[in-house]
Amino acid sequence: MRILAAMSGGVDSAVAAARVVAAGHDVVGVHLALSSAPGTLRTGSRGCCSKEDAGDARRAADVLGIPFYVWDFADRFKEDVIDDFVESYAAGQTPNPCLRCNEKIKFSALADRAVALGFDAVATGHYAQLEDGVLRRAVDADKDQSYVLAVLTAEQLSRAMFPVGDTPKEQIRAEAEARGLAVANKPDSHDICFIPSGDTRAFLGARIGVRPGAVVDADSGQVLAEHEGVHGFTIGQRKGLGISGPGPDGRPRYVTAIEPETGTVLVGGAERLQVLSISADRAVWTSGTAPTGPIEGVVQVRAHGGIAPAVVEAVGTGMQVTLREPLTGVAAGQAVVVYRPDPAGDIVVGSATITATGSVATTEPLGDR
Structure with missing residues (x-):
């Protein structure tokens, strides 16, 4: 197969590329330039897509002996991710830009170009398991990224590969070192990649006023x-x-x-944060088809936490979630991801964008926020 390996400059994507090369595929590496004015250096573990990251990705590609290119997606990233992020906060919502980046950039814009150029799939360093169209949590629960991938459609998943999802992070770093990849001990990036300062309020204030x-x-x-x-x-x-x-x-x-x-x-006591029901729109069902009846499963409302058993039903273009246990801090704009428990790794059933919640304190819907 012809595989386009998305190389961020980090250890995970470098090992993912190495694994598809070792599997005998015809591989080309590509680094996405997502900033119109990238910084020269990262600030510790904050930010990404700097000139340093591009250089690290190129050096990894050289070690692997594969062609390497830098593709400019800065305008698309600003429109689909940054602008969406700002508009969502201005509307009182709490978006997750990583979901939008996966949906609009890595597995839409990038994948579309890859297919147009004759590639069969895009390989990334995400921590998730994917086999025969079934998306599961990663083996390393602490690094699992299935939550931010749950927005992908069945078609998008059909042309995706996640080569490192079956391996704990510690082993990935050891493998990188053994393969002679200089990024073996490079710190993971955290927070929002386009806000390297970590000051989200200042970033938004400068754009919203x-x-x-x-x-x-x-x-x-x-x-x-x-x-x-x-x-x-x-x-x-x-x-x-x-x-x-x-x-x-x-x-x-x-x-x-x-x-x-x-x-x-509005501010109040902690009891007002507890919710027992969630309404959500823009549902994406991993199988490509909405379920015809209630699903007993588990839902997650944040990338790292916010998990509870629930009953989920498809309603129009969205879903209705009835929680078996209350969750706190659930906000409009967040994604709710539905999982079906499985010993081999919980299976992603679908996702949707939260529009409203029902409070434990009032038992009445709080409405769109």
Whole structure:
């Protein structure tokens, strides 16, 4: 097979490329330039797609003896990932840009170009298992990335390869060293790749500007503080609320709802964060077909955590989730991913974008946020 290996400059994608080369495939390496003005160096484990990363990817390709190219996707990345991220926060939502990048860039724009050039599949360093169209959690639970891949359609999965998903990270680093790859001990990248400073509020503020609103007590309706924009808040946030001290009951207060139309940020006790139902839209079913009846499974609402047993039903273009156990900090804009438990690795059934939740405290839908 002709395989296009997406090489970020990190250890995982380097070993993934090495494995497809070792398997006898015809492999070409490609690094995606996602920034119109990439930095020369990364800041520790923050950021990616720097000139340093491109150089590391090229050196890995040289060791593997494969052709290597840099493809410019900066404009597409800005439009489909960065702009979407900013617009979602401006609307009071909490998006995950890694999902959007996988959906729109790596397995859409990149894969489409790969197919047009005669490649059969795109191999990446994601930690997930994929066989015969079945997407599973990775063997290394701490590194599992199936959550951010659950947005992929059956067609997109049919032309994807995840060569490192069956191996713990520690062994991947050892393999990289044994293969003579200089990135064997390179730190993993964390946080949002296009915000290397880690200051999301400042990044959003520079693009959205000041949009004044009020921080309001959800129980009494009392205005507790003023703020400069709902983009500075997420559901479940406790610090940086601009209020003095805990609530009247002496307990901490958290962001419990965001109303972008009025600029209102509601705060209250932790009990208001617990939800038992989730409504979501833009469902993607891994099999390519929506289920015809209820699914007993497990759902996950964050990349690292937020997992609970649930019953899931397809409803129109989305899904309705009834949780068997309450989850906290569930926000509109996040993805809810449905898994079917399996000893070989939980199987991804589908995903959708959260639009509303039902609260344990009120048992009433909190509505779109």
